[in-house]
Amino acid sequence: MSEENLDLTFGASSQEPDDQLFICFLDVTYGTAEDEEQEAQAYKQQLIEQYDLEGLVEVDIFPGASLPAWLVTIGLGIQIIVTGADLIEAPATYIEFAAKVKRYVTNGTKIVVSKNGAMMLALDAVNSHLTYNPISLSVIAYDYVDNRLDQVDYTMKINGVQDAPYMEWLSAVDHIFDVRADDRAFRVVIKDGKVVYLEEVDHNAM
DSSP states (O other): OOSEEOOOOOOTTOOOOTTEEEEEEEOTTTTTOSSHHHHHHHHHHHHHHHTTOSOOEEEEOSTTSOOEEEEEEEEOSSOOOEETTEEOSOHHHHHHHHHHHHGGGTTSOOEEEOHHHHHHHHHHHHHHHSSSOOSOEEEEEEEEEETTSSSOOTTOOOOSBOOOOOGGGGGGEEEEEEEEETTEEEEEEEETTEEEEEEEEOGGGO
16 A cells, blocks of 8 residues: 555545645536546546556535545654644655645646645745755644635734644635744745745744
8 A cells, every 4th residue: 555545434524634644636527527427537547547546535625515526645654743833843854745745736637735735835835935944944823714705814813723624625725824944934825735825924923
């Protein structure tokens, strides 16, 4: 069995555990094909072959309606621990896992990620933004916002580290992180597996 663990059952209220990373492939055939089931299965097989997967678990990732997707989970081999202002692990660890997430968007594949996957991307984005290698890289705060709102405020105040969103919300949230790199601080937002906002902020205000 590869690092992608697929022998699991997930429902709308499932949440990403601290030692796993959720990646959902959107079913881009949904609502567009005459024979949706046949097209969906063909696209699913394409994903399996393209990314060398053993299979995919079907999930629904839109609250109050239906948006089918396929889930792959990556075992982190560690448990992500957030204690106060420190994320326990070296920056190199998160750069490695960010690369695992980014491999799934190489050819325009549409994905969404949950908290841990978004965290990897946020930490990697800050590390890449800097012109030096930080001694410490940590998540100060995390929350998510409903991206269906007419106006989404990426500068909103967030406190503490919230739990991962439920499975059914994954397509409807943008992930917001406050990241500290040594004595500097950054606000990073992840949407659909991509960095959409990165700004340095006053670390004294965090």
